Amino acid sequence: MEDLKVTLEHLESTVVLRAVGPVDSTTAASLQEPLLRAVESSSGAVQLDLAQVSYLSSAGMRVFLLAAKALQKRGERLRLLNVPQQIHSLLNLAGFTSFIDVNS
């Protein structure tokens, strides 16, 4: 069974998290905890690199939503980097690209 691993890097005022593995109902908590902690503890931008994410379910979208809502309170937007095409398409069709910055 594939696990999700999340690493964190501080680049000047930006926090970059890198996720590796599937984000589904069994692994989403492994992303939620460090992502929300990064959002709460940083006053700068928060970026999440999805280059190595093989699969995203609605549980992953929920994590993005929570982070986006928290960032919106201080006028920031969550930025997703290196989003695989298939996941980008899902986020686009679900309307997430209207409140999250998504870069393929």
Added chain:
Amino acid sequence: MGDSSIKIEANIWQRVPGADSVEIFPIIPKTNCISSNCFIFSARDALVVVDPGANREQTRQISRVLTDALALARRPVLVFLTHCHQDHSQEAGGLELPTGIEIKRFAHQAGVEAMKNRDPNLTVAYLYLGNPGICAAPFEGILFRSSPESEPSALELEDGRRIELHTEPIAMPDGATLQRQWLLLGDGNRLEIYHTPGHSPCSISLRVGSLLILGDLPFAANPGVCGLNGWNHADLLQSLHKVNWLLETSEMAVCCPGHGYCISAQSMREKFRMMEAEASDLTDVPLLDAERISALKIYVDELLEETTALLTIFSGRLYTISYYLSLLEEESAAGRILAALDIDRIDGILSDFRRIAEAFNTSAVPEWTVVLKGVQVARSLRLILAAEHVQQILNFHLVDRAQRRLLDFLSLVHGLQFLRTEQPKAANEVIAELLKRAKGAQSAQSNDLMEALDDDQAFLQALTRRLDTHSRLRNIDFEFTPAPQETNANIGAERLDDLLINLLEGMAGVGVKRINIATRVASGQVEIRLSSRERMDPAAFGKRRLDLYNRTLGWLGGSLECNQDSGGAEFVMRLPALQSI
């Protein structure tokens, strides 16, 4: 009839209803198709084991339970199989008993012969990984022999006692005959055996007191089960009718299936009524052989990807609505929207299924398991999506599209020819309606919003609907060039609409802004082109999803092509024109 309050619990000895001096010890594993339930009876003259199953750990448990019971009173052990399928029979020779304990095995003649001949078909051993061993243990008790007069009806035990097998058919009021055999268990208690074919020709049901063990008869009409080698439609309908009559007329209290928990006889009768209705349509079910199971497994993979994509978009739209409602400080409305659909449950079901499919890819589970799990998932999702409040949350047919794919899958596993029952419509008309729907949604909902200004609740609902129509098609610039001729094609209108929406939304999802749609009729084919000047990566659609669309069109005699060059990209859908069929 019967007492519906009687409960049969797993893993403890308890009295058998209607036979006070007989006890039962049920072993009921988590429902699976690898190994069956096992029921152990303790009577004065014998211990009876029904369906040892196919799991070594379960066999060890059965051996321990028998050994403990034998320590209290030494008796022969009689093993019965409800049928010879591998998940019920594989361990019939594996029980470990104290020295000197005699064991006799019983099964229907057809099952005994199948096991003796190492028949992978009737034992369905072909469904399981790594050619599992078919039970090679001797079966001394051959039930319902085709020529009973030529064989002895009693088994001699080493201590000189005899097990008499009596044959006594039951004449039913409608003229039918229920084949019955029985033997005595002591203290006047009988073990009655009924021939109930359909799931398999060797299927039997067993009765002690007012408890009836049915083997896999209650599942015989299920998709992924009907059509297995030995399955017979006419026999199944007859057996359902006969057992239903038995339940109705003979004070039966509890029914125990071959997989899952025991239920009251009343509940089983209700299940049988539904089964009879379902099974009556199952004529011409194709054989569910290894080749068909492999094809279904590929279809399961494709269905999983398609359904997951649709439901993830569906859930994501609800999250998007909740985000904007939160911005409008409508937190409670945002919460209500998310509570209306159990997104986490849907996600959990799909995630579990994905992991089982992945386990198959590492050869940890057999293909048949994946197909049966697919059936279970499709049924669960259909129930969730059928709830009225879910239908009211979102428009734009996402729920209906997901429902149709799930139903397609169940129909196909059943072996039903669903494609022949659909109503076709001219492709030009389907496309025109689709574009009208995509473009018309916005203005209609703007009016809703204006009309609801004086009512807070209505305004919120209208706002929710408006936020929901974040359909990417609304922002696409379409140009439609219809063919001047008739464009009736061999495809149902809803299916064509689903395929077109999936492809168009897929194009929108990868950022295409302008799409030309053209229809053409040539060489007896209706051709639909969806073209863009922009390049797009077909991988973004998901290979399996495109395979699924191509396969669906292939069933209809058509095809789907995806072409790409420096000038842009296009999908070309070809279908036989209806008049040419």
